[in-house]
Structures are given as structure tokens and as C-alpha cells.
Amino acid sequence: MLSHHDRTELEKIERNLELSDPDLAAALRDGKRPKSRALRSALLIVFAITAVTLLVLGLVLPDPGVTLCGILTLTGTVWTHVARHRI
Structure with a gap:
């Protein structure tokens, strides 16, 4: 189980990835490999x-x-x- 701090850090990374590379974020979320x-x-x-x-x-x-x-x-x-x- 992740601590509260770890979950917060992961959420920050996820938001940053969504903003910087939405295609990669969607591929990771859907479980597909990026081209x-x-x-x-x-x-x-x-x-x-x-x-x-x-x-x-x-x-x-x-x-x-x-x-x-x-x-x-x-x-x-x-x-x-x-x-x-x-x-």
C-alpha cells in the first residue's frame, strides 16, 4: 500500500504527463504501446x-x-x- 505522500507524488506525475504528452498518457492509461x-x-x-x-x-x-x-x-x-x- 502506498503512503499518502507517495499517492500525492504519483498524482502530480500523472497530471504533468497529461499536460506534457497526452498521447503517451492515453496509451499508458489504455494499456497500449505508443507507436x-x-x-x-x-x-x-x-x-x-x-x-x-x-x-x-x-x-x-x-x-x-x-x-x-x-x-x-x-x-x-x-x-x-x-x-x-x-x-
Whole structure:
């Protein structure tokens, strides 16, 4: 059981969290995990590296399919990056 002082301190922390980050407070209250932006950023970086690698390989190899895959991957990566920053 928490003491009166501990409960008061927890209530202060809860109010401060509500004011500073209401999305995180709602996620914690509902028991849901907040969306991870780090994972999304890491995936975008991996797709960008893959796209550039495919484009370079497409220039070296005489296969236009590799270049097309690189262009499509790069287009999707840029589109996702731009859409993410508009929100």
C-alpha cells in the first residue's frame, strides 16, 4: 500500500504527463504501446539504402529490371518520408 505522500507524488506525475504528452498518457492509461517512430525511421533508412544499391547495380549490370526495382523502391521511400512529415 502506498503512503499518502507517495499517492500525492504519483498524482502530480500523472497530471504533468497529461499536460506534457497526452498521447503517451492515453496509451499508458489504455494499456497500449505508443507507436514507435524509431522503428519506422530505421525501416525507411533500410529501404533507402536498398533503393540506392539497386540503382547502382542497375547502372553496372545490363538488367533494366534491377534499375526499375531501384526506382520503384526509391519512389516508395520518398513518398513515405514526405507523407510521414506532413502529418
